[in-house]
Amino acid sequence: MRDTVAVSGDGLHELADRAQALVPADGRAILGIVGAPGSGKSTLADQLLAHLRRRCGDEWVAHVPMDGFHLADAQLRRLGSLDRKGAPDTFDADGYAHLLARIKAAPDEWIYVPGFERDLEQPIAAALVVPPAARLIITEGNYLLLDTPSWRAAWAAVDEVWSVLTEPAVRQQRLVARHIHFGKDPDVAREWVLTVDEPNAVLIDQGTDRADLFVHNAADGWRVAARR
Incomplete structure (x- = not known):
């Protein structure tokens, strides 16, 4: 693990500085952001993208979400995995x-x-x-630090990985609300969080110690520390 920096309060500006510093003078860098479902990794990625585009220009930074590599429902039905959508093996x-x-x-x-x-x-x-023109690529997803051959290959292409951490109860509340918003019955949403999302969160947590930086999704902003 690389050395980390300490950022207090709403550290988005400092995080953007760190991301920008990853880029070599004559090349590009890839920043990975990982976290359990509902941790806020997509929110952090979106905020960094907006901040760096204002600072460096629209094409200086690009976005590659791991969610684009979900297997389509047609393939999940073929595999019998539709009721496990979001698990590691339901991605390409x-x-x-x-x-x-x-x-x-x-x-x-x-x-x-x-x-x-x-x-x-x-x-x-x-x-x-x-x-x-893109010098920094931000990719966010759950399993970038999972210790399997395919996910290790993805990790090898990334210059630095940040892990977003959030209180489990807060994560679960967000997930239930998200599933309801996108059409699930409240009881089904709660059951999905407990039986699908939370087992995935346990898998994700197993790789967290390999991250280069821990970013706590706190009530008053992003807080960064060397340890969880």
């Missing part, structure tokens, strides 16, 4: 790893990447793009 981990490696190896190419449509709960091909 190899495709994700290959894409991250290509982003590093081919900086002069326009590289189209999949996104994820929350209303449909489906991946969308070529929804996003990494332009040649």
